Amino acid sequence: MTHADGEICVVYDSADFRSLYSVSPQARRNLLKVPLWIFLVGIFFSFGDGNLGLNLLLGAWPFAIGGLLAVVSIYWLIPFRQVQLRRKSGWDSPLCVSLFPDGVHTRHRNQDTQFHWSAIERVVSRAGRIYIFTTPVCALILPRRFFDNDAAFSEFAALASLYWTNGRERELNDVQSREPKVILP
Incomplete structure (x- = not known):
């Protein structure tokens, strides 16, 4: 949905x-x-x-x-x-996933979670599913059958990849800007 x-x-x-x-x-x-x-x-x-x-x-x-x-x-x-x-344990109700430039938000009746893109291992779209890996073996799985059409599925996959790539680049730039700089006289 x-x-x-x-x-x-x-x-x-x-x-x-x-x-x-x-x-x-x-x-x-x-x-x-x-x-x-x-x-x-x-x-x-x-x-x-x-x-x-x-x-x-x-x-x-x-x-x-x-x-x-x-x-x-x-x-x-x-x-x-x-x-x-x-x-x-009550997880038969829908898990809702939203993408934002700063991370992935999941909403469920048992919990709400925010994953920053820096915490996401990788994003993969394959065989009719989008995988947003939070660990090497654990992922948010978004099957094609829950999207209205193929275009919506492809758009969501592209947006997830774009946000993930931009989030990783932003993280790398933040780390580089915090590195100590040596100024020689």
């Missing part, structure tokens, strides 16, 4: 949370660590049984399958569970 003042209101579903894996390298790394560790534990246990070489890897294959099942579970079940928990 796009409001006249440019505010967009969204309610997340599990596909929105799952989509973070496609745009966040850190989230992907975290997801892939699980099967790697399970496989390494399998190798450790196989080595403990006296296996070497190919037998070592063959002994660890059940752990590799377990690791893959863990990834599938994490990929599909955790976002679904996040949506359930959010609904139980």
Whole structure:
């Protein structure tokens, strides 16, 4: 739902949370660590049984399958569970997001939050969603389905990118203007 003042209101579903894996390298790394560790534990246990070489890897294959099942579970079940928990704690009502030159304002019946652009990690528009990252693995997700049309979605994405870029440049200029200057006689 796009409001006249440019505010967009969204309610997340599990596909929105799952989509973070496609745009966040850190989230992907975290997801892939699980099967790697399970496989390494399998190798450790196989080595403990006296296996070497190919037998070592063959002994660890059940752990590799377990690791893959863990990834599938994490990929599909955790976002679904996040949506359930959010609904139980009152987050099933819309989260409204507004962009301003100095930051992003979110409004919800449980809380209002202001993120200055200097606190935003990055802004990404991909696969029908706008991601405003507050940490490397956490983002405000604005799906295309909540905008009135493609033009409104594209305009909001462009404005978010512009404000973020300008906010970062302003921050860099502020830091440079505060650097001590040495004046030599």
